[in-house]
Amino acid sequence: MKLKVLILDDETDFADELKEFLQLRDFDVYTANTPGEGFESLRRRPYDLMILDIRLPGMSGLDILKQVRKLYPSMEVIIISGHGDMDTVIQAMRDGAIDYLRKPFRHIDIQLSIERTEKYLKLYRQFREMQDQHSLISTELERLIDRTFIGESRPIRQVLELANTAAKYGNTNVLITGESGTGKEIVARIIHYASEQHSQPFCAVNSSAVTDSLLESEFFGHVKGSFTGAINDKKGFFEIANGGTLFLDEIADMPFALQAKLLRAIEEKRIKRVGGTDEIQVDFRIIAATNHNVENLIETRQFRLDLFHRLNTLTINIPPLRERPEDIDPLLKYFVSYFSVRLNKPIPKINAQLVETLKQYDFPGNVRELRNMVERAMIFCNTQTLSPIDFNISGKKSGKVTTGVVLNLEEQEQNLILQALNECGYNQMLAAKLLGISRDSLIRRMRKYNIRIMKESD
Ligand SMILES: Nc1ncnc2c1ncn2[C@@H]1O[C@H](COP(=O)(O)OP(=O)(O)OP(=O)(O)O)[C@@H](O)[C@H]1O
Ligand SMILES: [Mg+2]
Numbered sequence: 001m002k003l004k005v006l007i008l009d010d011e012t013d014f015a016d017e018l019k020e021f022l023q024l025r026d027f028d029v030y031t032a033n034t035p036g037e038g039f040e041s042l043r044r045r046p047y048d049l050m051i052l053d054i055r056l057p058g059m060s061g062l063d064i065l066k067q068v069r070k071l072y073p074s075m076e077v078i079i080i081s082g083h084g085d086m087d088t089v090i091q092a093m094r095d096g097a098i099d100y101l102r103k104p105f106r107h108i109d110i111q112l113s114i115e116r117t118e119k120y121l122k123l124y125r126q127f128r129e130m131q132d133q134h135s136l137i138s139t140e141l142e143r144l145i146d147r148t149f150i151g152e153s154r155p156i157r158q159v160l161e162l163a164n165t166a167a168k169y170g171n172t173n174v175l176i177t178g179e180s181g182t183g184k185e186i187v188a189r190i191i192h193y194a195s196e197q198h199s200q201p202f203c204a205v206n207s208s209a210v211t212d213s214l215l216e217s218e219f220f221g222h223v224k225g226s227f228t229g230a231i232n233d234k235k236g237f238f239e240i241a242n243g244g245t246l247f248l249d250e251i252a253d254m255p256f257a258l259q260a261k262l263l264r265a266i267e268e269k270r271i272k273r274v275g276g277t278d279e280i281q282v283d284f285r286i287i288a289a290t291n292h293n294v295e296n297l298i299e300t301r302q303f304r305l306d307l308f309h310r311l312n313t314l315t316i317n318i319p320p321l322r323e324r325p326e327d328i329d330p331l332l333k334y335f336v337s338y339f340s341v342r343l344n345k346p347i348p349k350i351n352a353q354l355v356e357t358l359k360q361y362d363f364p365g366n367v368r369e370l371r372n373m374v375e376r377a378m379i380f381c382n383t384q385t386l387s388p389i390d391f392n393i394s395g396k397k398s399g400k401v402t403t404g405v406v407l408n409l410e411e412q413e414q415n416l417i418l419q420a421l422n423e424c425g426y427n428q429m430l431a432a433k434l435l436g437i438s439r440d441s442l443i444r445r446m447r448k449y450n451i452r453i454m455k456e457s458d
Contacts, residue, residue, distance in 0.1 A: 002026060002027060002028040003027050003028065003048045003049060003114070003118050003121075004027075004028045004030075004045065004046065004047045004048050004049070005022060005027050005028065005029045005030070005047065005048070005049045005050070005051060005114070006029075006030050006031075006032065006038065006041055006042065006047045006049070006050045006051070007019060007029065007030070007031045007032070007050075007051045008031075008032045008033075008035070008037075008038040008050060008051070008052050008053060008056070008064070009031070009033065009051070009052075009053040009056075009080065010033050010034065010053065010056050010057055011053075012033055015031040015032075015033065016031065018051070018107075018110065019031050021107050021111075022110075022111075022114070025111060025114075027114065030045075030047075034056070034057070034058065035056055035058055035059040035064055036058075038050075038064070042068065042071070042072060042075075046072075046075075047072070047075050048075060048076065048118075048121055049075065049076050049077070049078065049114065049117055049118075049121075050068060050075055050076070050077045050078070051077075051078050051079075051080060051110070052064060052065060052068075052077050052078070052079050052080065052097075053079075053080045053081075054079050054080065054081045054082075054085065054088055054089075054092060055081070055082055055085075061079065061088075061092075062088065062091055062092060062095065065077055065079065065092055065095050065096070065097060066095050069095065069096040076098040076117050076120070076121060077096070077097045077098060078097065078098060078099045078100065078101065078110075078113055078114070078117065079092045079097045079099075079100045079101075080100070080101050080102075080103060080105075081100060081101075081102055081103070082102070082103050085102075089102075098117050098120065099113045099116065099117065101113060148186075148334070149183060149186050149187065149190060150327070150330050150331050150334045151324070151327040151330065151331070152326060152327060152330055153324035153326045153327045155318075155319045155323070155324055156318075156324065156327060159187060159316055159317075159318055160190075162314065162316045163187050163190050163191050163194070163316065164194065165314070166191045166195075166287075166314050166316070167190075167191050167192075167194035167195040168195070169314075170195045170196050170197050170285060171285060172285065172313045172314050173266075173285060173286045173287070173288070173310060173311050173312070173313045173314070174188075174191060174285075174286075174287045174288070174312075174313070174314045174315075174316060175251075175287075175288050175289075175290070175294075175311050175312040175314070175315045175316070176188060176287065176288070176289045176290075176315075176316045176317075176318065177289070177290055177291070177294075177315065177316070177317045177318070178289075178291060178317060178318030178319070178320070178366075179291050179318075179320045179364075179366055180291045180365065180366065180368070180436040180437065181321075181365045181366035181367055181368030181369060181436065182291075182318040182319070182320060182321070182366045182367060183318055183366075183367055184249075184289040184291075184318060185204070185247070185249065185289065187316060187318065188202075188204075188245070188247045188287040188289060189202060189247075191245075191287060192244065192245040192247075192285075192287070195245075195285075197243065197244050197245065197285070200242075200243040200244030200245075201240060201241055201242075201243070201244040201245070202241075202244055202245050202247060203237055203240045203241035203244065203245065203246050203247065203284075204247040204249060205218075205219075205237050205246065205247065205248055205249065206249045206250060206438070207248055207249065207250050207251055207252075207253045207254040207258075208250050208253030208254075208438035208439070208440040208441065209438070215255065215258055216258075216261070216274055217230070217234070217236065217274045218236055218237060219236045219237050219238055219258070219261070219262070219265075220236040220238060220261075220265075220271050220272065220273055220274055221233075221234050221235045221236030221238070221239055221271075221273040221274065221276075222234050222236075222273050222274035222275050222276070223273050223274070223275045223276040225275070226273075226274050226275020226276070227274070227275065230274075230275070233273070234273075236271075236273065238265055238271050238282045238284070239271070239280060239282060241282075241284040242282045242283060242284055243283060243284065244284060244285075245284060245285050245286075245287055246284045246285070246286050246287075247286075247287050247288075247289070248286060248287070248288040248289070249289050250289065250290060250291070250438055250441075251288040251289065251290045251294075251311070252290045252292040252294060252297055252302070252303060252441075253438055253440050253441060256302065256303075256304070259303065259304045259307050260304065260307075262307065263304065263306060263307045263310060265282070266286065266310055267310075269281060269282055269283055270282070286311060288311045294308055320363070320366055321363040321366045321367055321369075321370065322361075322362050322363050325359040328355060328358050328359055328370070329355050331367060331370055331371075332350065332354070332355065332358065332370070332374065333350070335370065335371050335374035335375070336348065336350065336374060336378065336386065339374055339375050339378040340378065343375075343378055343379065345378060346384075348378075348381060348383070348384055348385055348386045349384060349385040349386070350385070350386050351385050351386060351387035351388070353387065353388055354386060354387055354388050354391065357388040357391070357393065358370070358391070358393075361393050364436075365436055368436075373391055373393070377390040377391055410449075413445065413449075414449045414451070416435060417431070417435065417442070417445060417446065417449065417451060418451065420432075420434045420435045421451070428442055428443065
């Protein structure tokens with residue numbers, strides 16, 4: 001690849017001499033002597049690099065720099081300044097010039113500067129290519145992600161019917177509620193991929209996983225240089241989801257301050273990137289999910305009522321697995337055949353007692369727990385039949401009232417949290433994972449029960 005270079009300098013001799021030198025070094029070089037000529041040349045062909053004299057008649061070099069950085073962001077600019085121009089140089093570097101040279105300079109100086117720029121451009125382009133490939137891969141993966149939703153019970157048939165309706169009305173916001181592991185995310189994907197917007201993005205955001213300090217920029221995007229670390233323009237979730245679906249997972253964990261901003265973005269359908277001035281039109285459907293009782297959170301003022309009304313145009317509740325035992329048999333069969341393919345094992349028979357045993361079990365982790373159990377059983381099972389022994393749940397059976405068992409929910413919650421923390425060496429991240437909740441909600445619960453960790457963790 002020959003680097004295409006434009007020299008804009010009003011000293012014709014200087015420009016021509018430099019052109020000759022750079023051509024000998026195998027660059028593809030053009031010259032212009034006025035700003036008008038320069039812009040004309042830029043319109044005619046794409047350049048990789050511009051060498052710009054900052055003192056030009058008719059127009060300030062700094063203004064030219066600003067304009068070309070905006071119009072041709074992938075072109076780099078090296079500026080040339082006269083003596084005593086340090087303030088201008090500093091301003092130019094702030095405005096995005098990649099390097100500067102002071103007149104008079106030796107040819108070797110500019111050669112080195114161009115070679116440095118060339119290296120940078122190469123790396124940057126490779127990086128962009130990788131980024132593009134990455135986003136292509138993820139859309140491809142997105143399509144492959146499992147969207148099979150199994151269940152024959154009445155509530156599950158109702159869930160699927162509602163999902164179908166939601167798919168038909170692409171502008172309707174949907175709220176999906178249900179305990180952890182009941183399949184809220186699958187249902188969200190089913191709605192998106194069955195809708196007319198199916199070829200548009202499905203952008204999944206876990207509201208509790210976004211760190212507070214980056215929150216606004218993650219959702220709204222930012223412009224280069226708007227804060228330390230903003231080295232490039234970046235699209236936020238709203239722009240990424242444009243035309244498609246924004247899936248807000250664990251909506252109850254969304255910080256209160258962001259809820260107001262989200263509401264405004266939904267209502268106005270216009271956003272500004274952090275540090276930006278342009279208003280950007282956005283249009284997307286929101287599917288929100290939660291395993292909390294949002295009404296309770298509204299009462300305690302942790303969740304905005306107005307936002308809730310915006311999100312729950314259509315509500316889909318997925319009941320816990322223990323309330324629909326008739327789904328256990330089809331789910332079990334589905335996961336068994338699924339894992340025999342994944343683990344490359346023959347499909348085992350299912351012992352009749354197994355289904356009955358599973359139906360007695362409480363499944364606090366719902367379908368996810370069943371799925372994990374089947375995977376584990378399939379890995380360790382060496383016979384041709386799966387039986388209760390492979391599932392190792394006999395000791396865990398609960399749900400039925402037994403005397404002597406503590407049934408106080410809050411007390412049990414505290415115990416479970418303590419147990420999980422203990423088991424994970426007081427690492428909150430791991431404990432939260434074990435409990436099937438987010439780290440933020442673990443911390444909130446710990447605060448509620450006044451559970452303190454003396455040891456420094458994660
Ligand atoms: N009806 C179902 N049919 C097939 N697989 C299911 C079903 N329900 C849940 N699953 C599986 O269970 C796992 C958990 O599902 P998902 O992530 O959608 O749950 P969730 O409700 O979003 O849970 P959480 O609240 O913890 O995020 C996934 O692997 C999913 O494939
Ligand atoms: Mg989920």
